[in-house]
Amino acid sequence: MMPQGVPWQLGLLLLVVPVQYFLTTWKPTSDLERRDTIHQLAWKFESWRANTFNAVTWKKWFQQKYNQIVYFLEGRTQPIYGDDDEGESPAVEVLDYLDKNGHFAGSSEPRIKRPSNVKxxxxxxxxxxxxxxxxxxxxxxxTAKAPEDWFRQMHPADKPHWKKMPNYSILVDTRDISAALITYVPQENIEVISNTRILHPQIDDYFEMYDGTRYLARPWLKHIYPHDQ
Incomplete structure (x- = not known):
């Protein structure tokens, strides 16, 4: 028996060919721009495929899309929930805090100076x-910026130094955690890795492309972090 979801994937793969032909034939751009458009299309398709068929069940996928539509129509920011009780995952509504006092690295104030302790x-x-x-x-x-109730819920009592060190907002790969999460992590708990692409539905909101070593920020993000590029 053919696995569930395979017919959909085959159909979408077949659809890529005429879409690619249309883009290369009718889109009035240079060859370089055409290749970049096709690359972005393929990357978005792969991200969608992985999120839909691998990371979550059909029920979760449908509920997620339904919630996105509802929040969009109501003009609200969709909250992100976590299911981790050991700290650092946003078990409270992280996105609801982003525009309040710059919580979770959400401030739009440009970082004019890059502190030496930010690794x-x-x-x-x-x-x-x-x-x-x-x-x-x-x-x-x-230093960490978050509501006190979030700290009490997400930071262990024996880690008070976490608040005093650099903290980072992270788009989490949906292949590792079956939800589109953003976490807020103390510096001592992360390390850089190479040759790795990440899957997350919000990547295109923040970055223009992956250059093989890191993701290149969009202009608005470059403006906030001018010394990170």
Whole structure:
């Protein structure tokens, strides 16, 4: 018996060919731009395929899309929930805090100076030393900025120094955690890895492309972190 979902994947793969032909024939751009457009199309398809067929069940996928539509129509930011009770995953609504006092590296104030104690940069691919998940850095704070109730819930009592060190917002690879999560991680818990692409539905919101070693920030993100590029 053919595995569930395979017919859909085959159909979509067949659809790529005429789409590619249309882009190369009718899109009025240079050869370089055409190749970049096709590359982005393939990358978005792979990200969608992995998220839909591998990372979550059909029920979760449908619920996620339904919630996105509802939140969009209501003009609200969709909250992200975690299921980790050992710290650093956003078990409370992280996104609801992003525009409040710059929590979770959400401040749009440009980092004019890059502190010497900030070890990592926006766009670098990292791995969590304890949990093992992979992700991309999308922002940092020289010291942790989050609501006190979040600290009480997510930081162990024996780790008070976590608040005083640089903390990083991370887009988590959906192949490692079966949800589109953003985590906020103390510097001592992450390490840079190489030759690794990340799957997450919000990557294109922050980055233009992957250059083989790191993700290149979009202009708005470069403006906030001018010394990270």
């Amino acid at each position: 990592f940069r926006v766009g670098q691919v990292i791995k969590h030393k304890v949990r093992g998940y992979r992700g991309i850095i999308i922002g940092w704070d020289e």
